[in-house]
Amino acid sequence: MPAAKTTAKLAASQAVEDYLERILELINTKGYARVVDIAQSLKISQASVTNMVQRLDGEGLLHYEKYRGLVLTTAGEALARNITRRHQLLTDFLKLLGLDDEVIYHDVEGMEHHISPPTLRAIEILTRQLERQPALLAKVCKQTHEN
Ligand code: MN
Numbered sequence: 001m002p003a004a005k006t007t008a009k010l011a012a013s014q015a016v017e018d019y020l021e022r023i024l025e026l027i028n029t030k031g032y033a034r035v036v037d038i039a040q041s042l043k044i045s046q047a048s049v050t051n052m053v054q055r056l057d058g059e060g061l062l063h064y065e066k067y068r069g070l071v072l073t074t075a076g077e078a079l080a081r082n083i084t085r086r087h088q089l090l091t092d093f094l095k096l097l098g099l100d101d102e103v104i105y106h107d108v109e110g111m112e113h114h115i116s117p118p119t120l121r122a123i124e125i126l127t128r129q130l131e132r133q134p135a136l137l138a139k140v141c142k143q144t145h146e147n
Pocket of ligand 1: 083087
């Protein structure tokens with residue numbers, strides 16, 4: 001069924017994005033990303049991580065060698081940087097509104113997979129504009145935290 005197939009494909013690409021995002025984060029903070037670190041970070045079994053990492057290797061997004069760890073390919077790093085950028089822009093926007101850090105993280109982890117480039121761009125512009133208009137921002141924050 002086409003609809004089911006589309007949904008499965010979307011879910012798969014969301015998982016791919018989560019993996020790439022986390023791998024880049026590990027590489028940036030620790031200098032490397034091992035299966036054991038990814039498993040710990042995503043709270044997924046090492047066997048599942050190994051399967052996914054082999055799949056991502058097959059798709060040309062990273063190079064994986066057992067016992068030697070993995071490196072992102074140019075394509076994999078581009079995707080990882082893109083999802084990281086979406087995460088950062090959405091986080092900047094919600095932080096500006098004074099929302100709770102935990103709520104922000106949870107919401108951004110969902111939103112980042114679904115947001116289109118035009119909507120992300122609009123949010124980026126809105127964020128920069130709000131930063132330049134403290135009075136308006138204060139009004140928005142006040143109303144957000146009422147009730
Ligand atoms: Mn994220």
